[in-house]
Amino acid sequence: MSGKAIIEILGGLANVVIVLIVAPFFEGVLRKLTARIQSRQGPPLWQPYYDLLKLLGKEDIESGESPPMQRFAVYLSFAAIMTVACLVPFGSHAPANGIGDVLVLIYLLTLCGIATMLAGLAAGSTYSLIGMNREMMSLITLEPLLVVAMVIGAIHVHSFRLDQVLAGSVYAAAGFPWSGLIMLGVMLISFQAFVQRVPFDIAEAETEIMEGPLMEYSGPKLALFKYVQMAKLVIYSALFVALFIPWGHTGLYPLDVLIHLAKCLVMVLGVTWVAATHARYRMDQAIRYYALLVGISVIALGMAVYGY
Amino acid sequence: MPAHKIIERLKDQFGVAIQRADLPGNGRLFVFVDSAALKSICRFVFRDLDARYVTSIGSDDRPYSDSFLVAHHFAFDRTGLLCSLLTHLTGNPPKVDSISKEVPAANWAEREFRDLLGIEPVGHPYPKRLVLPDGWPEGKHPLRKDVAWNFVPEGYDEDREFAFDEPPEGCMVIPFGPFHPTLDEPAHFRLYVEGEMVRGCEYRGFMAHRGIEKLGESVLTYNEIPMAAERICGICGCVHNVAYAQAVEQAAAIKPPPRAEFIRTIMLELERLHSHLLWVGLACHIVGFDTLFMQSFRIREPLMWMAEKISGNRKTYALCLIGGVRWDFTAELKAELQQVLLKVEQEWRAVVEAVAGDRNLQKRTLGIGVTSPELVKNVGLIGPVARAAGVDIDCRRDHPYAAYDRVEFKVITGTGGDVWSRLLVRAQEVFESIRIIRQCLEKMPEGPLQLQLPDELPIGRMGMSSVEAPRGEAHHFVITGENNRPRRWRVRAPTYQNLQGIPAMIKDQQLADMTISLGSIDPCFSCTDRMEIVDIRSGKTTVYTQEELREMARRKVL
Numbered sequence: 001m002s003g004k005a006i007i008e009i010l011g012g013l014a015n016v017v018i019v020l021i022v023a024p025f026f027e028g029v030l031r032k033l034t035a036r037i038q039s040r041q042g043p044p045l046w047q048p049y050y051d052l053l054k055l056l057g058k059e060d061i062e063s064g065e066s067p068p069m070q071r072f073a074v075y076l077s078f079a080a081i082m083t084v085a086c087l088v089p090f091g092s093h094a095p096a097n098g099i100g101d102v103l104v105l106i107y108l109l110t111l112c113g114i115a116t117m118l119a120g121l122a123a124g125s126t127y128s129l130i131g132m133n134r135e136m137m138s139l140i141t142l143e144p145l146l147v148v149a150m151v152i153g154a155i156h157v158h159s160f161r162l163d164q165v166l167a168g169s170v171y172a173a174a175g176f177p178w179s180g181l182i183m184l185g186v187m188l189i190s191f192q193a194f195v196q197r198v199p200f201d202i203a204e205a206e207t208e209i210m211e212g213p214l215m216e217y218s219g220p221k222l223a224l225f226k227y228v229q230m231a232k233l234v235i236y237s238a239l240f241v242a243l244f245i246p247w248g249h250t251g252l253y254p255l256d257v258l259i260h261l262a263k264c265l266v267m268v269l270g271v272t273w274v275a276a277t278h279a280r281y282r283m284d285q286a287i288r289y290y291a292l293l294v295g296i297s298v299i300a301l302g303m304a305v306y307g308y
Numbered sequence: 309m310p311a312h313k314i315i316e317r318l319k320d321q322f323g324v325a326i327q328r329a330d331l332p333g334n335g336r337l338f339v340f341v342d343s344a345a346l347k348s349i350c351r352f353v354f355r356d357l358d359a360r361y362v363t364s365i366g367s368d369d370r371p372y373s374d375s376f377l378v379a380h381h382f383a384f385d386r387t388g389l390l391c392s393l394l395t396h397l398t399g400n401p402p403k404v405d406s407i408s409k410e411v412p413a414a415n416w417a418e419r420e421f422r423d424l425l426g427i428e429p430v431g432h433p434y435p436k437r438l439v440l441p442d443g444w445p446e447g448k449h450p451l452r453k454d455v456a457w458n459f460v461p462e463g464y465d466e467d468r469e470f471a472f473d474e475p476p477e478g479c480m481v482i483p484f485g486p487f488h489p490t491l492d493e494p495a496h497f498r499l500y501v502e503g504e505m506v507r508g509c510e511y512r513g514f515m516a517h518r519g520i521e522k523l524g525e526s527v528l529t530y531n532e533i534p535m536a537a538e539r540i541c542g543i544c545g546c547v548h549n550v551a552y553a554q555a556v557e558q559a560a561a562i563k564p565p566p567r568a569e570f571i572r573t574i575m576l577e578l579e580r581l582h583s584h585l586l587w588v589g590l591a592c593h594i595v596g597f598d599t600l601f602m603q604s605f606r607i608r609e610p611l612m613w614m615a616e617k618i619s620g621n622r623k624t625y626a627l628c629l630i631g632g633v634r635w636d637f638t639a640e641l642k643a644e645l646q647q648v649l650l651k652v653e654q655e656w657r658a659v660v661e662a663v664a665g666d667r668n669l670q671k672r673t674l675g676i677g678v679t680s681p682e683l684v685k686n687v688g689l690i691g692p693v694a695r696a697a698g699v700d701i702d703c704r705r706d707h708p709y710a711a712y713d714r715v716e717f718k719v720i721t722g723t724g725g726d727v728w729s730r731l732l733v734r735a736q737e738v739f740e741s742i743r744i745i746r747q748c749l750e751k752m753p754e755g756p757l758q759l760q761l762p763d764e765l766p767i768g769r770m771g772m773s774s775v776e777a778p779r780g781e782a783h784h785f786v787i788t789g790e791n792n793r794p795r796r797w798r799v800r801a802p803t804y805q806n807l808q809g810i811p812a813m814i815k816d817q818q819l820a821d822m823t824i825s826l827g828s829i830d831p832c833f834s835c836t837d838r839m840e841i842v843d844i845r846s847g848k849t850t851v852y853t854q855e856e857l858r859e860m861a862r863r864k865v866l
Contacts, residue, residue, distance in 0.1 A: 038602035126482050130819070198596050199668065205596065208820055210489055278668050280596030282820045283504065285671060 011095025012086030019085040022261060023230035024048035029265065030233070030272045037276040048230065055223035064216035065124025073122055074221045077115030081231050084108045088238045091249075091257035093163040101160040102150045109146070112228070113139040116203070119225070120213030131212015134283050135203040138193065141290035145190055148297040149183045149243060152304040156180075166239070168246030179304035184244050186293050186300070191267070192274050193290065194236045196229070199278040202286055233271070237264035311337045311389055314357065322349055335388045335707060336558065338770060343378075343395040347405040350380050350393060354411045359384050359391065360701065361413040361688040362774070362783050363800040366421025368453045369396070372768070372795070376402040376427055380414065381772065381783065385706040390772050392785075397427065406432040413688030416808055417800070424451040439514045443468030450522060457519065457526045470512050475500045479507050482819065486515060490594050490823045495831070499814075499822065506814050506822060511807070524797045525789075530556060530765065533797065534628045537784075540799060543586065544777045546579045546625050548784070548799060551775040553628035554709055555786040556794070559771025560630075564759060566711070568632040570752040573711040574645075575619070575627050576775070577741040577748075581652070582611045583778035584734045584741075587830045591731065594827045595672040600663070607655045614648045617641060630765075632758030642749050649742050660735045673728035677813040677825030680725060687809040691780020691802050692733045693829050697725035703776040715747040727828040764792070777802050779830045803831050 028045040035042025064070045086096045087105050113135060120132030153169030154160050156177075170180030193200040204212050214225055241263045248263075249256050281289070309317075315329045318339065325345035330338040341349050353359045359382035367377040375396040382391045397404055406429035408415045418429040419438035426449035429435065440450075443465030450459060475481050479500035486494040494515040500508040520540060524533045537552040538545035550572050557564060564572075585608035592600040612622040618641055619625035627633050663669060679689060679697045694701055702719040704712045720736040722729030765788050772785045780802030789795030806829040814825050 034598075038599045039606050040602055126480075130482075198598075201596070202820075205820075208490075208823055276599045278597065279592070279672050281671065282818055284818065 008096045008099070011092070012099070015088065015090050015095060016082050016085045018090050018257065018261075019082070019231050019234050020227075022264075023227065023234045024052060026234055026237075026265065026268045027230045030268055030275075033269065033272045034276050037273070052223050052227060055226065056220045058219035060219040060221060062216075063218075064122050064128075066122045069118060069122035070216065070221070073115045073118035074217070074224050076118070077112055077228050078224045080108050080111040080115060081228050081235065084112070084235055085231065087162055088235055089163070089166050089242045089260075090238055091260045092253055093167060097162050101162060102154060102165045103160060105162065106143070106147055106150065110139065110143055112232070113143075116213050119217070123213060123216035125215060127209040128213050128215050130209050131203050131215075134209075135213065137283060137287060138200070138203060138290070141287055141294060142190065142193055144294050145186060145290075145297050146194070146239075148301050149187055152179050152183055152301060153243060155304045166242040168243065170243055173304065173308055175308045178308040179300040180244075182300040182303070183297060186297050187240060187244065190290070190293050191236070191240060192271060193286070195233045195271055197233075197271055198275040199281045200286055201280060202283050205280055208280075233268060234264060237267040240267060309357065309384060309387055309389075311387075311391075314384070314389070314391065315339070317357065318349065318352070321352060325349065332558075332561070334558075335390060336772060337389055337391040338394060339391065340394050340396075343397055343404055346378070346380070346393065346395050347407050347410065350382075350407040350414075351410040353382050353391070353393065357384070360685070361411050362390070362781070363785075363798070363804070364407075364414050364417035364421065365785055365796070365798045366425040366427045366451075367787065367796040367798075368425055368451065369795075371453055374398070376425065377796075378404050378421065378427060379785070380407065380411075381785070383707070383774070383781075385701050388707050390707060390774060392770070392772060401426055401428060403428045403430050405430050408432050408434075412686045413805060413808065416804060423449070425449050426452065439517055441466070441468070442470050450519065451525075457522050470496075472498055472512075473510050476507060478502060484509075484822065488823075490827060491831075497810075497822075497826075499819070501819055504819050506817060506819055508815060509811050511810070513807070521797055521799060525794060529792045530794070531629050533794070534630075535626055537799070538624050538626065541777075541801065542623065543583050544579055544779065544782070545623060546575050546627055547775050547777040547782045548801070549625070549628050550576060550710065551773045551782050551784040552786070552797070552799075553630055554773035554775070555771040555784040555797075556630050556765070556788065557771070558773055559769040559786050559788045560765040561769075562631050562759060562761070564632045565756045566753050567636075567755040568757050569711040570714075570748045571633045571637060571757070572627065573715070574637070574745050574748045574752075575615075575625055576710065577744045578611060578615055578618075579625075580741045580778045581738060581745075582608050582615070583830075584738050585611070585656075587734060587778070588731065591727075591824065591827050592669075594824050595669070597669060600659070603659060607652055607659070610648045611652060614645055617644065629758065631761050632756070634757075636757055637749075637752070645745070646749065649745060653739065653742050656735075656738055663731075663735070670728055672821075672824060673731060673828075674724070674726060676727045676817065676821045677828050678724070678726045679809060679813060683809060683812055687812070688805045689780075689809045690805055691777070691830075692730050692737070693780065693806050693809065695720060696722040696729035696733045698723050701781075703774045703781045707774050709773065709775060711748060711751075712744075714751060715744050717744050727824055730828045768795070779803060780806060803829065807831060 027048040032042040120128040153165040156172040171177040325342040328340040362381035365379040369377040379394045448461040482499040484497040496512045537548040589601040589604035783800040785798040787796040
């Protein structure tokens with residue numbers, strides 16, 4: 001194996017470790033800040049670590065319709081999101097170029113959503129099926145936004161390579177980067193939906209469909225799903241930062257990691273604030289909202305093709 | 309329309325079918341009618357005289373008059389009159405013409421006396437079992453006088469399942485309940501869903517029917533019942549406590565001292581305050597807006613502490629006895645209550661201003677769970693649900709009790725009839741409640757708390773009382789009896805009527821709106837009847853049956 005490949009693999013693994021360590025902390029920040037907005041004391045910042053440890057140590061009850069598929073769904077989901085972690089840049093440029101390109105990244109993110117749908121299907125109850133249905137609808141309407149953002153970057157830099165696209169490529173237009181700025185706006189106001197928090201936590205809405213696809217999970221598998229949700233928050237933030245706010249790197253790897261994570265934290269704070277001040281949308285309302293954004297992003301794509 | 313005018317019109321229309329009319333004064337009218345004409349009289353009162361349906365009551369009167377008794381209660385809200393149409397039934401088995409086709413609101417009440425007393429409502433459009441469990445054998449009726457309060461019939465099958473109706477064609481069935489995160493108590497809705505649209509539903513409730521009425525009629529005494537009545541509801545218990553005491557007082561022609569009336573008014577309004585704040589919190593939680601949920605609970609908490617300071621309890625104030633109240637307000641309590649009200653008012657004003665223009669919250673509540681004034685009339689909807697639909701009814705003003713005739717307040721109404729206007733109505737009622745309490749604190753006269761009562765209350769008298777609970781009108785009916793307890797005590801909680809409006813409210817709207825539509829009537833079901841205990845040391849899980857629990861409760865071990 002060549003030296004380059006080893007460095008790529010090590011870089012990817014470093015990313016996985018960063019995500020695994022940081023994700024519960026970000027969740028902790030989110031919870032604490034939410035509590036503060038709600039005039040509560042809130043749990044300690046490291047509470048999510050305890051929660052995960054507690055769930056991991058609990059009895060695993062397989063009560064759904066099809067336990068093998070439930071098992072498969074949760075491992076698939078966790079594996080997919082961790083592979084995504086290898087591909088996304090944290091501090092330095094995207095580490096694992098050899099594994100795949102931007103298209104693989106998009107497939108893997110979609111796979112994550114499909115794993116949730118499988119989980120809902122495996123649980124087999126009416127509520128989890130509704131949750132699955134909703135997950136599918138939001139996947140179909142939401143995913144194009146991210147695709148368009150990355151494809152616009154790819155058009156500008158004439159490459160699907162991860163390290164080139166995930167480095168502020170959306171602004172690399174020949175002319176004034178109109179398409180990049182439009183996509184910045186679109187992604188900013190749809191970010192809440194990508195990380196599936198209120199008002200877009202529709203597929204899991206506890207007070208409507210009782211956590212939908214997750215309803216039959218318990219113990220370690222529930223812990224993994226919770227971990228995936230937390231990791232999604234970090235990874236989507238990292239993706240957003242890499243695509244749209246790439247500036248401020250020093251060249252010193254550990255420092256750059258911290259800078260990158262600080263930018264991600266700002267995204268998380270924004271997510272928290274929106275989640276604490278909104279009521280949940282209904283599926284049809286959310287779909288109409290996404291559809292409008294898809295329309296706008298297609299216009300941006302057109303502009304990118306003509307060099308803006 | 310004044311009472312004598314109503315009697316006149318009834319006599320004109322029905323002649324000898326009107327057997328007797330009692331007008332015991334202060335806004336009550338009892339009309340005894342011929343059972344054959346009952347149905348047409350009810351239609352006339354409900355449609356032509358435009359009275360509001362309150363409830364229907366069955367009673368086993370055989371030990372006293374050799375007959376069963378059925379009463380349909382109507383309210384003339386504009387003239388402050390509660391009217392009871394009574395008839396004696398001599399047949400065996402007793403039968404009475406059902407009025408549910410003319411008065412749809414009577415649907416449940418008629419099924420209830422069919423279950424509990426075996427009085428058959430002939431021609432009922434949907435004579436399915438309502439209250440009794442499904443394994444209960446036919447022909448046994450627990451509210452009859454020859455049945456003991458702890459009677460369990462032979463062949464009672466505790467585990468028999470409920471037989472559901474066939475869903476309409478092309479619809480999927482989605483079970484909602486008996487346990488669901490947004491249902492605080494067990495109740496089961498079977499929703500018929502087409503895609504994401506709800507096309508209809510079947511309801512099965514009464515899963516924890518506790519037989520409190522039977523207990524009151526056969527075990528407890530006049531002054532013990534208020535404490536049992538308070539436990540009918542965990543949120544608006546004081547309402548039932550006061551309503552029962554007033555019904556007995558009214559039957560026995562007792563008037564409690566003025567200071568007691570003011571204290572009752574203050575506690576009822578304190579209860580409305582905490583209940584409305586609780587509701588706003590829960591409603592916001594249902595639509596995923598947890599920040600307002602937390603904030604309204606924070607604002608509510610000092611009210612609970614205040615209630616504890618006044619009565620010794622956050623809830624269950626144990627306020628009333630017949631002819632008065634059990635405890636007093638000191639000067640310090642008054643001063644502190646003023647302080648708490650001031651703080652709650654300020655904080656709530658800030659919340660209401662923030663919410664009033666909230667487009668995001670409107671998205672989930674505007675035009676959802678709509679009720680029209682026609683539905684309100686037909687199903688007998690009450691309280692904020694009726695007022696939000698523009699129907700201006702409020703027992704505090706229409707049938708004044710306690711000290712409500714001595715304070716000023718506005719009856720808040722809305723126009724939309726949807727969840728949003730119910731939210732606004734409740735939010736504004738908080739300010740009116742604060743106003744009422746302030747006036748009461750100011751005007752409360754000195755004097756005794758409790759009347760000296762004669763040894764025995766008169767026997768065979770009837771009394772009815774309507775109290776405006778936070779959820780709507782709670783109605784109590786009492787026939788006084790021997791052995792220091794009532795012969796018949798009937799409670800109709802507000803949710804009893806409001807729940808019957810749910811099928812119409814959720815029809816043809818999205819499944820996601822079901823929870824908030826149901827939540828918007830502020831439903832109040834009942835308590836649990838079974839529990840699970842986990843031994844932490846051994847990790848062993850034991851599920852106790854109802855039988856074992858009852859046994860343990862008697863031995864007081866756990």
